[in-house]
Amino acid sequence: MLSLVSVDLDNNPTVPVVRKHFVEHLGPPAEVFEMEGSPVPGSPLRRLNVAYFAPGGPDAPIVVATSGASVFRMNDGRRIEALMVLRRRPSDSVLIAVRRLLASFALFSEANDAAVRFGDVVRAKDELAPASPMDAILFVPPFTFLPSFHRVGLSESEAVDLVWLLPVFAAEADYALRYGPQALLTLFAGQQLDLTDLHRTPGDVTMTPEAAAEQAQRAIDAAPRPQPTAG
Secondary structure, X not given: OXXXXXXXXXXXXXXXXXXXXXXXXXXXXXXXXXXXXXXXXXXXXXXXXXXXXXXXXXXXXEEEEEEOHHHOOXXXXXXXXXXXXXXXXXOHHHHHHHHHHHHHHHOHHHHHXXXXXXXXXXXXHHHHOOOOOXXXXXXXXXXXXXXXXXXXXXXXXXXXXXXXXXXXXXXXXXXXXXXXXXXXHHHHHHHOOOOOOXXXXXXXOXXXXXXXXXXXXXXXXXXXXXXXXXX
């Protein structure tokens, strides 16, 4: 296993805190890749690590995440790291595409002088093409994880937000832009789509948000409930 070591990154006090947070929640990384970053002279993003975590083994859902994007403070004062969640470890060629996508995202704010916000949609058909037939990326919190995983605390007044780059189809992206990202996530929940599957079927976006919410509630009501144990 490669080490999470980079002279540039280690000189920034934020990065070791981010690394520790990932290890505490996901265990040690299975692989770590050193990526070329920003070509801008003097940029704090000249180097970047992208790590692959497999807390349940390669046949269980894995997490691929940046480590180092947070050295850049966006124009709204916030810091972020990016991640993608995959159903299982993909082929090497797909993993390379995912790493490149995450590294590209890490440079997005600096290159565009724009803050990344939850609910934003970015068209990314070409970037996703080697890994998935989907067309866009929706920025959401990693809501399938415990809330303690969503942010990396740096101090009482500062934290790093973890952003899940969720691939979506063009029609789903349009649905999120029309009704809001929560409406799309509710639709996904009602239709019980596996959002970690890069080749999942598209959601049925002909449903109204109200119908999608009713379907999601029915799915919740039908879900097995844990049984109390005898004490």
